[in-house]
Amino acid sequence: MGYAIRRLLVFPVVMFGVSVFVFVAVRLVPGDAIIAMLGTESGLLTPDQRAALAAYFGLDQNWFVQFWRWFSHVLQGDFGTSTTYGKPVLEIILNSFPLTLELALLSMLIALAIGLPAGVFAATRKDKPADLILRIVAMIGQSTPGFVVGLLAIFVLSVGFGVLPEMGSFVPITEDPLRNLGQLILPALTLGTAFAAAVIRISRAAMLDILSEDYVRTARSKGLSDRKVIWRHALPNALIPVVTLSGVEFGYLLGGAVLIEQIFALPGLGRVVLDAIQQRDYALVQGSVLFVAFNFMVVNLLVDLAYSALDPRIRLDKG
Amino acid sequence: MTGHLLSVRDLRVGFGKVPEDNEVVHGVDFDLTAGETLAIVGESGSGKSVTAMSVNRLIGYSGGRILGGSMMFTRSDGTQVDLAALDEPALEKIRGRDIGMIFQEPMTSLNPVLTIGTQIEESFRLHHGMSGAGARVAAREALERVRIPDAERRLANAPHQLSGGMLQRVMIAIALAAQPRLLIADEPTTALDVTIQAQIMGLLAEMKRETDTGLIFITHDIGLVAGLADRIMVMQHGKVVEQGAIDAVLDDPQHDYTKHLLNAVPHFSDGKSVRRDHSRDGKSGRALDVKGLTVRFPVRAGLLRRARSNVHAVEDVSFDLMQGETLAVVGESGSGKSTTARAILGLVNATRGEITADKTGLGSADKPVQMVFQNPNASLNPRLTIAQILAEPLKAVGRHIDEAARARMVELLERVELPADSLPRYPHEFSGGQRQRLCIARSLMLNPSVLVLDEAVSALDVSVQARVLDLLADLQREFGLAYLFVSHDMAVVERIAHRIAVLYAGQIVEMGSAASVLADPRHSYTKRLISAVPSIERRHMEFAIDTRSVPSLMRPAGFEPDTAPWVEHGPDHLARAEG
Known part of the structure; x- marks a missing residue:
């Protein structure tokens, strides 16, 4: 408990660092918000009009003033207004996030459901045909880009069989769960299978290490069946690297899967961030990056808490 | 054949891809009757563990394969089975239920993520069909039988919360849960302190008296099993060289190797065979002087991680060491003996105290104190050649590797009896004993006046151990080296020490010749x-x-312990007064 609180106390410090970094980074990118907003028409603006627009968005001040203005509002929960959408940044983020979260959870579920059993199975059949096949499959899965798999999946299922994916505008899970699932299952499979390959490799390696441990031998000497030795004695010990990997991957997915969202035309957080960067929508970029960083920290904290839940030797309060 | 619990004939075991080409057990025969204890004795590589692990066929999981022979085992219902021919499902029914096993390393032999209770209950569930509260009660009773205090609370503990001795008792409780007809104990006390070892041996002796379980006890230490075994079987290079009743073999060994083992094992003889080649006559100078050495490690807790308490690892330790003298520091794990050694080397910071080492005695000593560690395999960098390894101490003090340095390397290699062409070779080309000689040579590169030997022979086989000890004594006489010899093994200490300091709970409780x-x-x-x-x-x-255990050394911050006064028991013999 004390550990979680100590970690939470560090959150604001990291958030401040991220704020400064992203604030400077978006301003170092060439081009400005007004040109991006108006496109070629920006050339028609008189200098006075330009200045008025800049003043309206607060872009006429120096960086320190701009930062303080933005940051002091953030501290009060106001992330500013998007120049592209003309809506509050927080609203845009919170609208696109449920989709991203759902997609991330679904792909993790698929990845673990496939990867973990396959990795364990491969480890117990080390160097036998089943292991070799799984290793090759995992290698292919890891080295094939996700969008290739995604495009192939769309092609095969829609053109070939005339089923899936449900295109059209995205339906939230709260409105029509079935339709929602139909829209998300393909992108989730695309993301999930690629990650499953990584899970296979890491869980296989971890299991191989654990299977040669003394306590696995002890479990066998008790007369436990192979199944119990593997699932009850070995696997819990092999989970730590899997949790580490999954935590990192999940953190990335919460930042939005840009490519997959583009291919499947999903209005997730990834597309919001991409559009915002292209439009030099400073407030939206800053707000969403901050949001993504926050998610990452929460996931990392959960991963650390999971470590101590999995392994009683890892006492977070000490050391 | 009938009447035997286990009857092994012509057992042959091999390893690797083509086991026939790599046979390590070549035709072993032995019998065991119910209630009998057989000791299998040998050095590493003798095939003793492989033989034992073949009996319950766990050897298959370590890459071994049974190439031939039979192992007839009588089950509790009187039927006989050949363990060598059974398939895996049949073996699962025999393991644990008919044949229990305890292993060498209790610290790693229990699953770190499952509680003690879960791991004991598992055996009762599996073999007695118990469940829920019944299994829990049985597990608690099993813990009480192996004298674990506060058993109810211990059931909920994870293995890392228990000491090695307690874990080995837990292992015994697990192995005995199903009341097996045969118990295999593979070096069950080698990783434990000597008083803990006595506890475990006591438990096994009790089991032997009260049940008719047959016991196969594997060990490298003949002295250890002498009191427990009925029969003894000596193995060398995968063959049985001698077996028979314990008294017959010990009192009248027939085979040369048995005689050699009996001579090589350092027998403890209550101080009758100590070295008498050094005396404190005032002629030799002082090599090391330690005054009031105190080492405390802060234990941090709470939101702000303040030091709430200290572990008093070493408390007010004072001693001196003369040139050419060996002071043995003995004690059990947690007594502070290794911390003392590390503090003298400056590897941990002393909280208080003065350490003065003689820098003049042997001339050019930049670093007058050098150390030899316990595990020679882990203390030589596998990527460096011997020449590079021997050069490191010189580089550490900023010297160049010139002709003189090379000459010294060759001279020292010769001195520790290693071939002169060793310099371009790598550590893996040497045996354990040779590697420890390399470590000794390395420690001598800078001409130190004091060598700290931290369990320096503990990882070696007995006959190798004896030769390294002889080498150390020779080097000492030749160079006038002072040794601080940290060890838990009283028999080894008796061979090498001139003086002894006994450490208990961070303090020297007794010191003298x-x-x-x-x-x-x-x-x-x-x-x-x-x-x-x-x-x-x-x-x-x-x-x-x-079953007494060492008291906790954790003290509140700012606590200053009292030390009991010394009482003199002879010209060079002090002990702390006890209340």
Whole structure:
């Protein structure tokens, strides 16, 4: 408990660092918000009009003033207004996030459901045909880009069989769960299978290490069946690297899967961030990056808490 | 054949992809009757563990394969099975239920993520069909039988919360849960302190008296099993060289190797065989002087991680060491002996105290104190050649590797009896004993006046151990080296020490000449330590089970302990007064 609180106390410090970094980074990118907003028409603006627009968005001040203005509002929960959408940044983020979260959870579920059993199975059949096949499959899965798999999946299922994916505008899970699932299952499979390959490799390696441990031998000497030795004695010990990997991957997915969202035309957080960067929508970029960083920290904290839940030797309060 | 619990004939075991080409057990025969204890004795590589692990066929999981022979085992219902021919499902029914096993390393032999209770209950669920509360009660009773205090609370503990001795008792509880007909114990006390070893031996002796379980006890230490075994089987290079009744083999060994083993094993003889080649006559100078050494490690807790308490690892330790003298620091794990050694090397910071090492005695000593560690395999960098390894101490003090340095390397290699062409070779090309000689040569590169030897022979086989000890004694006489010899093994200490300091809970409780301390221990802890040492001479003594444990060394911040006054027991023999 004390550990979680100590970690939470560090959150604001990291958030401040991220704020400064992203604030400077978006301003170092060439081009400005007004040109991006108006496109070629920006050339028609008189200098006075330009200045008025800049003043309206607060872009006429120096960086320190701009930062303080933005940051002091953030501290009060106001992330500013998007120049592209003309809506509050927080609203845009919170609208696109449920989709991203759902997609991330679904792909993790698929990845673990496939990867973990396959990795364990491969480890117990080390160097036998089943292991070799799984290793090759995992290698292919890891080295094939996700969008290739995604495009192939769309092609095969829609053109070939005339089923899936449900295109059209995205339906939230709260409105029509079935339709929602139909829209998300393909992108989730695309993301999930690629990650499953990584899970296979890491869980296989971890299991191989654990299977040669003394306590696995002890479990066998008790007369436990192979199944119990593997699932009850070995696997819990092999989970730590899997949790580490999954935590990192999940953190990335919460930042939005840009490519997959583009291919499947999903209005997730990834597309919001991409559009915002292209439009030099400073407030939206800053707000969403901050949001993504926050998610990452929460996931990392959960991963650390999971470590101590999995392994009683890892006492977070000490050391 | 009938009447035997286990009858092994012509057992052959191989390893690797083509096991036939790599046979390590070549035709072993032995019999075991119910209630009998057979000791299998040999050095590493003798095939003793492989033989034992073949009996319950766990060897298959370590890459071994049974190439031939039979192992007829009588089950509790009187039927006989050939363990060598059974398939895996049939073996699962025999393992645990008919054949229990305890292993060498209790610290790694229990699953770190499952509670003690879960791991014991598992055996009761599996073999007695118990469940829920019934299994829990059975597990608690099993823990109480192996004398674990506060058993109910311990059930909920994870293995890392228990000491090695307690874990080994838990292992025994698990192995005995199903009341097996045969128990295999593979070096069950090698990783444990000597007083803990006595506890485990006591438990096994009790089991032997009260049940008719057959016991196969594997060990490298003949002295240890002398009191427990009925019969003994000596193995070398995968073959049985001699077997018979324990007294017959020990008192009248027939095979040369058995005689060699009996001579090589350092027998503890209550101080009768200490070295007498050095005396404190004032002629030799002082090599090391330690005054009031205190090492405390802060324990941090709470939101702000303040030091709430300290572990008093070493408390007010003072001693001196003369040139050409060996001071043995003995004690159990947690007594502070390794911390003392590390503080002298500056590897941990002393909280208080003065350490003065003689920098003049042997001339060019930049670093007058050098160290040799316990595990020679882990303390030589596998990527460096011997020449590079020997050059490192010189580089560390900023010297160049010139002709003189090379000459010294060659000279030292010769001195530690390694071939002169060793310099371009890598550590893996040497055996364990040779590697420890390399470590010794490395420690001598800078001409130190003091060598700290931290359990320097503990990882070696007995016959190798004896030769390294002889080498150390020779080097000492030749160079006038002072040794601080940290060890838990009283028999080894008796061979090498001139003086002894007994460390208990961070303090020296007794110190004096080796002969006097070993023959006439005055402090109660020293007495306990010495009486726990197994020896062939004492084999007919009863083992008593003493489950006292070392007191906690954790003290509140700012606490200053009192030290008991010294009482003199002879010209060079002091012990702390006890209340």
